[in-house]
Amino acid sequence: MKLQPQRRTFLKGTLAGGAVLAAAGLGLIPSRLALAAWPEAAFHATSLDEALNKVFGSSTLEASDKVVLKAPSIAENGAVVPITVNAEQLPNVESISLFSEKNPTPFVARFNLKPGCVADISTRVKMGESGDVIAVVKADGKLYSARTNVKVTVGGCGG
Amino acid sequence: MSEVKLRAALKDGKCEVKALMTHPMETGRRKDKDGNLVPAHFIQTIELLHNGNLMMEAEWGGAISTNPFFSIALNNVAVGDTIEVRWVDNKGEKSSGTVKVK
Numbered sequence: 300m301k302l303q304p305q306r307r308t309f310l311k312g313t314l315a316g317g318a319v320l321a322a323a324g325l326g327l328i329p330s331r332l333a334l335a336a337w338p339e340a341a342f343h344a345t346s347l348d349e350a351l352n353k354v355f356g357s358s359t360l361e362a363s364d365k366v367v368l369k370a371p372s373i374a375e376n377g378a379v380v381p382i383t384v385n386a387e388q389l390p391n392v393e394s395i396s397l398f399s400e401k402n403p404t405p406f407v408a409r410f411n412l413k414p415g416c417v418a419d420i421s422t423r424v425k426m427g428e429s430g431d432v433i434a435v436v437k438a439d440g441k442l443y444s445a446r447t448n449v450k451v452t453v454g455g456c457g458g
Numbered sequence: 459m460s461e462v463k464l465r466a467a468l469k470d471g472k473c474e475v476k477a478l479m480t481h482p483m484e485t486g487r488r489k490d491k492d493g494n495l496v497p498a499h500f501i502q503t504i505e506l507l508h509n510g511n512l513m514m515e516a517e518w519g520g521a522i523s524t525n526p527f528f529s530i531a532l533n534n535v536a537v538g539d540t541i542e543v544r545w546v547d548n549k550g551e552k553s554s555g556t557v558k559v560k
Contacts, residue, residue, distance in 0.1 A: 337502045342519040379523045399521060403487060407521040410530070413513050417472055417531035423523040425485070 341406045347398060347433070350406040354396060355442060360435060363443035365389050368434040370449050377426040377451035382434075384445075385419045389438040392418035396437075400446075401430030426451045462555030466541040473535035473559055475506065477543045478527050485520030500548055501526060507542040508532055535559055 341353035351358040365388040374380045384395050395418065397407040407424050418436070426432075426449060433446040463478040479501065486498025498520060506514040513532055535541075537559055544554035 337517055342517075402521055404519060404521070406519055408516060408518045410514060410516040410528075412530075413511075415508070415533050416513055417533060420528060420530045422526070422528040425483075425521045425523055 338406075338409075342404060344406060345404060347400045347405045350398060350404070351435070354406060354409065355435070355437070357442070360433070360442060360444040362445065363389075363436075364445075366434055366436050366443050366445035368432065368445040368447050370432045370447050372448070373450045373452065374426060375452050377428070377453055379423050380426050380432075380449060380451070381421065381423050382432060383419075383421040384434040384436070386436040386438065386443070387418050389418065389436060389443060391439045392416075393437045393440075395420055396435045397422070397424060398433040398435070399424060399426050399430060400433065401426070401428045403427060460553065462543045462545070462553055464541060464543055464555045464557040466535070466539075466557050466559045468535065468537065468559060472531040472533060473508075473539075473541070474529065474531050475541055475543075476527070476529040477504075477506075477555070478525065479543075479545060479553070480525055481545075481547065483520060483522055483524045483526060487520075498548060501545045502548050504528070504543065504545045506530065507540075507544075508535060509540050510542075 341350055344350035344353050348358040367385040369383040382397060386392050392412055394409055394411045396409040398405045399407055410420050412418060429450045431446045431448050433444060435442055435444045460480045465476045466473055481501050482499055484496050484499040488496045490496055500520040501518050504516040505512060514530060539559045540556060541559060542554060542556045546552045
């Protein structure tokens with residue numbers, strides 16, 4: 300009799316596990332990718348400070364020359380502004396985030412790096428109007444940033 | 459959705475990965491020619507895997523340009539290794555691409 304409750308728990312466990320597996324097999328459970336927590340509040344923030352607060356819990360940025368941010372000083376097409384961030388001089392880079400100060404929602408993207416990545420990323424972003432692009436690098440738990448101004452001659456957010 | 463176009467090449471001991479995706483990346487703020495808002499449709503999460511191990515995962519908003527591009531470099535990659543990039547957008551659509559390192 301003593302074993303009974305344990306057996307029951309065990310059975311419950313296997314049954315529940317089986318149900319999860321079956322559900323996953325049927326495609327009822329989204330993949331790990333779809334489950335990854337997309338930071339909705341940060342992407343909906345409408346000011347740079349609010350976006351920084353939502354992403355990092357702080358809007359205080361320490362400028363660092365170890366964050367090398369490259370962007371064109373004049374972008375003829377705001378829909379395609381090439382951005383490169385290199386933070387190889389910082390040890391243990393955990394993430395590289397991009398913000399466009401004057402966009403309706405300034406948070407653009409965050410790249411989370413595992414050890415083995417070189418902290419050197421490039422992408423292309425949209426800029427609604429001229430303004431600062433800000434790169435924030437999290438390394439060893441600390442935030443480092445760089446910013447540069449981009450003049451946009453044709454806005455990239457349509458409308 | 460079409461496949462992710464991928465390039466992975468060794469250079470100076472690092473593997474340079476370049477990925478190009480086909481996606482409208484609609485912010486939800488753009489209006490079409492009739493003045494109607496085009497619904498948001500953009501890639502939200504991207505994963506980069508090296509031989510099946512997660513190396514980078516990114517969160518994107520609609521401010522990444524249409525037909526997104528990104529590049530990154532990886533250490534400890536050898537010729538013949540597999541690089542995979544996959545994404546999921548805000549509608550749950552997904553795509554991926556795989557390439558062998560040259």
